[in-house]
Amino acid sequence: MVAVSPAGQQVEVDRDSGELRITGRGEDSAARTLVKLARKLGVEVEVESLESAPRRPLVYGPVPSRRLGQSLGIDLPRGVCTQDCEYCSVGVPRRVSPEERFEIDPTTLAEELRTALGDCRPDAVTLAGVGEPTLCANLEEVVEEIAPLVERAGAELVILTNSTWVSECPAELDRIIASLDCAREDLYRRINRPHPDLSLDHLVEQLEAVSEDVTVEVLLCRVGDVTNAGPDHLRELAGLLSGLGVREVQLNTVSRPPARGRAEAVGEGGLARARRILRDEGLRVEVYR
Ligand code: SF4
Numbered sequence: 001m002v003a004v005s006p007a008g009q010q011v012e013v014d015r016d017s018g019e020l021r022i023t024g025r026g027e028d029s030a031a032r033t034l035v036k037l038a039r040k041l042g043v044e045v046e047v048e049s050l051e052s053a054p055r056r057p058l059v060y061g062p063v064p065s066r067r068l069g070q071s072l073g074i075d076l077p078r079g080v081c082t083q084d085c086e087y088c089s090v091g092v093p094r095r096v097s098p099e100e101r102f103e104i105d106p107t108t109l110a111e112e113l114r115t116a117l118g119d120c121r122p123d124a125v126t127l128a129g130v131g132e133p134t135l136c137a138n139l140e141e142v143v144e145e146i147a148p149l150v151e152r153a154g155a156e157l158v159i160l161t162n163s164t165w166v167s168e169c170p171a172e173l174d175r176i177i178a179s180l181d182c183a184r185e186d187l188y189r190r191i192n193r194p195h196p197d198l199s200l201d202h203l204v205e206q207l208e209a210v211s212e213d214v215t216v217e218v219l220l221c222r223v224g225d226v227t228n229a230g231p232d233h234l235r236e237l238a239g240l241l242s243g244l245g246v247r248e249v250q251l252n253t254v255s256r257p258p259a260r261g262r263a264e265a266v267g268e269g270g271l272a273r274a275r276r277i278l279r280d281e282g283l284r285v286e287v288y289r
Contacts, residue, residue: 056075056078057075057112058074058075058076058104058108058109058112058113059072059073059074059075059109059112059113059116060072060073060074060075060129061073061122062120062122065124065126066288066289067177067250067288068123068124068126068156068158069122069123069124070120070121070122070123070124071122071123071124071125071126071158072113072116072117072120072122072124072125072126072155073125073126073128073129074109074113074125074126074127074128074129074133074146075128075129075130076104076127076128076129076131076133076136076139076142077092077102077129077130077131077132077133077135077136078102078129078130078131079092079093079094079130079131080092080093080094080095080096080100080102080131080132080135081094081095081096081130081131081132081135081162082095082096082097082098082132082135082162082164082194082195082198083095083132083162083192083193083194083195083198084192084193084194084260084261085191085192085193085258085261085263086190086191086192086193086221086223086258086261086262086263087191087219087221087254087258087261087263088258088259088260088261089256089257089258089259090130090259091259091260092130092131093130095193095194095195096135096195097195097196097197097198098135098164098165098195098197098198098202099197100135101135101136101137102135102136102137103136103137103138104136104138104142106138106141106142106144106145106146107145109142109145109146110145110146110149113125113146113149113150114149117149117150117153117155121153121154121155122153122155123155123156124155124156124157124158124175125146125150125153125155125156125157125158126158126159126160127139127142127143127157127158127159127160127173128159128160132161132162132164133159133160133161134159134161134162134163134164134165134166134168134169135164135165139165139168139169139170140168140170143157143170143172143173144170144172147172147173156174156175157172157173157174157175158173158174158175158176158177159173159175159176159177160177160217161176161177161178161179162178162179162192162203163178163179163180163203163206163207164198164202164203164206165206166178166206166207166209166210166214167205167206167207167209167210169210169213175215176210176213176214176215177214177215177216177217177250178207178210178214178215178216178217179216179217179218179219180203180204180207180216180217180218180237180241181218181219181220181221181228182200182228182233182237183200183233183236183237183239183240184200184233184236185199185200185201187226187228187233188200190223190226191221191223191226191228191263193261204240204244207244207246208244208245211244211245211246211247212245212246212247214246214248215248215249215250216241216246216248216249216250217249217250217252218237218249218250218251218252218274218278219252219253219254220251220252220253220266220270220271220274221253221254221263221264221265221266222263222264222265222266223261223262223263223264224262227266229266229270229273229274231273231277234273234274234277234278235277235281237278238277238278238280238281238283239281241278241281241283242281242282242283246283247283247284248283248284248285248286249278249283249284249285249286250285250286250287250288251271251274251275251278251285251286251287251288252271252287252288252289253265253266253270253271253289255289271287271289272287275287
């Protein structure tokens with residue numbers, strides 16, 4: 001058997017001898033986790049060396065963002081997400097249950113961010129990256145540590161989330177942009193391809209808890225003969241969002257090629273119609289392309 005960890009190590013198991021070999025460059029912590037897991041499964045592991053590899057930086061950019069200006073990104077999730085959206089342009093390596101949380105060392109992140117902010121003047125510092133940032137179990141601690149640095153730099157502290165644990169977003173965040181593309185479970189499963197443990201009802205409950213403080217991002221697309229841009233569905237979505245107390249919506253469509261999915265963009269006409277339907281429900285709507 002050969003497998004590759006999200007951090008890039010290759011794991012080989014020799015079926016005859018039962019020997020397990022971990023090779024390749026990646027983070028030490030990921031290699032250690034693999035060793036621990038193998039031992040838990042009863043595989044004998046002999047560690048010859050866990051070669052030190054350079055740690056993948058947590059901070060990246062700044063990158064130009066249509067919505068946020070120059071945005072300095074923080075890659076909190078590092079390759080895990082609760083969904084595998086048809087339109088995802090990054091192709092998250094691992095889809096996980098919402099219960100599979102991770103932690104980040106706030107001090108290491110703050111040090112990296114301090115250095116990065118010494119070299120640039122971003123408009124926003126954005127918690128996003130490859131995957132879902134609200135899976136970070138110590139998000140509150142992380143935000144508490146970095147918020148003063150971001151404030152001193154005169155930037156906004158923003159999180160981009162698929163809403164999995166959006167109710168846990170700390171008050172120190174300046175903006176929460178949370179996704180909800182569908183008002184129907186079947187459509188949600190087709191377009192966003194969530195982990196079996198995640199349901200649309202869970203996302204709706206999460207959003208309800210913070211509805212007045214979030215901007216909801218709705219991405220409209222087609223996947224084969226399925227779309228979330230049909231007028232009936234949009235009316236349902238508009239009713240759901242306004243019923244939750246959401247005030248602001250950002251509409252967009254597919255703008256980069258999906259890494260693994262088949263999603264296609266909807267046209268200008270589809271976006272304009274969607275804006276009308278959502279506005280009729282009293283929502284403030286902006287369109288980004
Ligand atoms: S929620 Fe975001 S990161 Fe996760 S699969 Fe969808 S587009 Fe990719």
